[in-house]
Amino acid sequence: MNLITLAAPVSFSMASVLAVLLDVLNVPFGPFTYLASCFVTILAALAARTLWIRRYSDSRTAATCGVLGANGPVPLSTKLQRLWPLVVFAAVAIPAAIIAYRYVRGFGQPDNLSQTFDNVYHLNAIRHIAETQNGSSLTLGNLTEASAGFYPAAMHDLMALVFMLGGSSVMEVVNIGTVVIGAVIWPLSCIFLITRIVGNQATAILAAGVLSAGFSAFPYLMVAFGVLYPNHAAIAILPAALGLGIEALGLSPCKPSSIWPPLIGLAVVAPGLALAHPSAIVALIGFGAAPVLAALVRSWRLFRRRKTTARRLQIWLVFTVAYLAVALLVWVTIRPSLAAAPWTPFQSNARAIGEVLTSAPMGTTAAWVMMVLTVIGIYVCARRLGQFWWVLAMYAFGGALYLIVSSWALGDFRTFWTGVWYNDSFRLAALLPAVTLPLAVMGTQWLTWRLRALCDSLAARGKVNPQKLPPVIQPIAARLPSYTGVAAAVAAVLVLGAAAQGGTLSNVQQRLDTIFETKQDSYLLTTDETSMLAILPDLVPRTDVVVANPRTGGSLVYAVSNRKTLAPHIFGDRTPDEQYLLDHWAEAAYNNKVCPIVKELHAYWALDFGDFEVVPGDEPFIGLRDLSDGSAPGMRLEKSIGKVNLYRVTACD
Template sequence: MWVVNDERCSMAWWDLGPTWLAAAAVYFLPGLLVLVCAGVRRLPLAALAAPMSATLAGTAAVLLPFAGVPFTPLTYWLAAATAALAAVGARALWRRSRAYRPLVLGAQGPLPAADLGSVAAGAMVPLGIAVAALIIGYRFMNGFGSPEAFSQTFDNVYHLNAVRHIVATENGSTLTLGNLTAASKGLYPAAMHDMMALLVMLGAPSVMAAVNVGTIVMGAVVWPLGCVFLVSRIVGYRPIPLLIAGVLSSAFSAFPYLLVAFGVLYPNHAAVALLPAVLALAVEALGVSRTPPTSPVAPVIALAAVLPGLALTHPSTIPALAAFAAPAIINRTVLVWVEVREGTAKRRAAVGWMIGTAVYALVSLALWIVLRPNLSTAGWTSFQSNARAIGEILSSAPMGTTIAWVLLPLTVIGLYVCARQLRRYAWVAGMFGVGAILYLVVSSWSNGAFRDFVTGIWYTDSYRLAALLPLVTLPVVVLGGEWLIWRLRWVVGTALHRLGEKRLPQLQRLPERTTAAVGVAAVLAMGVAAQGGTLSGVQERLRTIFATTPASGILSTDEVALLREVPAYVPEDGVVVGNPRTGASLVYAFSDRTALAPHIFGVRTPDEQLLFDHWGEAAYNPAVCPAIERLNAYWALDFGDKEITPRAEPLSGVRDLADGSAPGVELVHSVGQARLFRVTACD
């Protein structure tokens, strides 16, 4: 039941138990199965499960139509089982090979107990991830308000209908998702929509609930897992910094919240959530991780396995990956030359790395050019000074959000640590610099060819590049946080020792783990302190964007109520005419009835354009009824003249039906000013 007075659905989040279980089965289980069969274990297994599942879903959706097989949960899991069997076979063949060497991915062995104790040390990684998941999940649920809430923004017309389209057609191919009609088939990254559509097929109560659950899973679980895995490649498998990484992955307003509170940019959001784990693999493959692998084969294979999922979720993350990995490959090349001078490496290896770096630069440049979208619709311009942009970068407060006072000093200290340990962390600082430059250029540099070239992949949109900043800032923050925690522990330990010498000798017998406990408490305190003004502000923005009111941007209270009742008046095979710019085309997502134009953009067939311009003239325009009969488009929604994105195209065929000036058209049902009509002139 819908509650009209506050525009929220009475369904509670705990009513979605089966959908949460379905999300685990869709987002993690297939990837876990394949990775386990490939021999991956521990943290890499958990962090790479979702990226691997994205690859399986996106590629299966592309390939199945060529075999005439529908895209369903069953075929998705069969594809995963097939990939798992292939992994088992490949592993068996490798074991029998004369060149056999164990392929190890990620750190092995237990977490070092340090002075925490083995049990406590082993709990740090799951504790950090759990804290982040609870905080991020709570903020999303509080911001959405209801499982059935939806973003009242322009892009959501497409995203919600795309999920419904995949469910209805059992075809989620990136090659054809396009603008959701036969006349507008074309490329659109579909992996995120595919996984959300699977949730609907598995019984999610609505498209909106599936989208919200999928968004929360990506932001609250996949993102922290990837962040911890990335930081483990930088600092090693040590408990305190990994705890910091998990806890503070929830401290940024720019991600995972900003792309959902703006746009709404669901595919970008999902792809950025996957990016840390993929970047971690690139770091390990390049040999600059804290504990370099004995062989780059395992991370290279894993990287090749998850890249398709990243690209099919949103291709803009591929150039981002290339840009962020560039400092690592440069750092590795420089280190090899240093090793040559020290006599620990051969000159041939250094030359090989130089050639590889040059090839990498050329390939990255090609990606930068080829993946660039048409900028004719990119209307975002710079809006601030360089000084302000730099301040926003250092304070993790992009797009005018409140300064993150906890993150600001940790970022500065982290950069100091990078400078002090340049040989080890130069590439970490370089990665931060790349993200900073991208945001600086897009938000504060003059509009022109250079700005378009550097940031055109992201439509010169500051929000999209702001969302990448947490990925490159978090490692720096972790280094600063670890430095601070060790100094705090030293101060506490020294104070206890001196106090024991003077007054309380028993304090000298306190185990070292006492100061370790102080460090853990300090990390958790930092996490709590970071949940301040900037995050409260972005959460309130979510509440505003996801609220349905009598004057909402896409659908008003009355219009939502009418859409819920459309199935009682329109048969399952009926097609509904409606101006997509008024939100009427969301009849597809909400009512499971085909919209004549499920997206605001797209190519119209002659019949479709005729009905958009003349549907209400059926009684006296001889061309209209034949088109209505061919398309079975006897119904129309009139949601008034307010449009989310006004355009020159008039679409006047369904306007002003309510004034009675259209003969041969009857009012079927209405809720307030929202009306459903049926043409009778063609009976």
């Protein structure tokens, strides 16, 4: 399970870091270089492990480099041990089926796209990486040379690799990749985290899996809103990274054989998490503060009991102070400018607290099952406060962030805490399941423990002393097999998982069902615009460039039709020549400056998708506004579908 779970986070790190290194070395980024680099990395890791064993192991020790905790089968009875693979399979397969079904239902067709403005960038970025064979997060920027700069590209890199291996379209690759991230990586990551908090227990593993599919805030919200594919990928692997940190701090019930496996694992996973989206690494640091303080408290308690040395306590104290100092530095440094963080609060404090407690952020229907399990989980932690206070603290921290961003007044205090996430309530709502799930699982365990004890007691008394039972129950208790308690516990977990799929997910499912639908009045691409992009490769030569307004969806000609465009993203800088064409392209017949630039850039074509823009604002693309009324001379209408037009400039022939 450990290896399977960490395969995805490690792949994110491998792809994103490799893309940066290959760009520095001027080597193409593609499937061959990725697979070759993976092979070399594996050989290097095996060689390092061999040298480690030879240096630090004696003839009686197999290895001292160690393994992660919770690395074996669940401690079940001999009769039930053979059911362990079935438990793991169910814990992964059930949420995978549920989440995949919801996603596929929302997508409709494999090549449908999200009708949201962020998608202009994400789809074009994947095409850009595949086209240029450069996926460096340091230069991806806004997809033009003039706006080269940092943008977290881990998700785009992996999607581009799949596309380069033979994907039929960028949209299909993105949709399939999104299903894999949400339906497979997220449940595995959740299970990994839970085993680091409560141990390698069958009920906890099964509950973590089935309940991971029951939160509206994640994984569904990041696909239904935005669309925020990078956040979707980053948050999916966040629980695994958090679990590695908890294990490295020694708080996990299942201890690793040495501190090195979780430390190395965290060091390997962290780059992929940061380059999937930097806000996720900030969230990891924020959530990790409570476990770090818990490790310091544990060391203090051991010192008072004379079970550890003063030097060891001092080391933990120095580490904690350093961690908090670095956390503060990262917190105030890794954040966008206020100009990119326009979201405002929209509700009261009381409502925000209620949404956190009922796992119903952003106004969705209350998740009553999750609320009951969470409250019971809080009770369990309160009863064992010395052991689990830090689990409560992580939950409180996540809830406080959502409370501040969604209900507190605008100002420096709000921006300090939530500016990392653009002051956006949606992004912080998506973090809540990662810290709510541990409490919900602990609540599920509490219920199943009592149900199992009741069933076992009935079965035992039915065979040994049935006369003390009510007459109605006696014949039933006498027939109960010895495994009744286990069966009842498993059934209870499955019932709770099914109940969690109730009304709480209806709102987000409804948005999923509509946001990927292509209609005549769709927000980003209408049916006519989609039809135009489908036939455009037959009309426009491969070497030519299409001028289009990205705010109308026209720039998706790059991702969908594989034809370059001057403005592949709604935002970003352009070269002076590119900007001049965006301002004056339709003036080619009478503006002497236009045609030389058209010929140099091969920008002979223009798409007119009308005047509806997904992000209305100032008019930076005025060079196309004379096309729709036919007032621009020197232009030929090459193709028209409804109100969608494709023009070619003839004045420059």
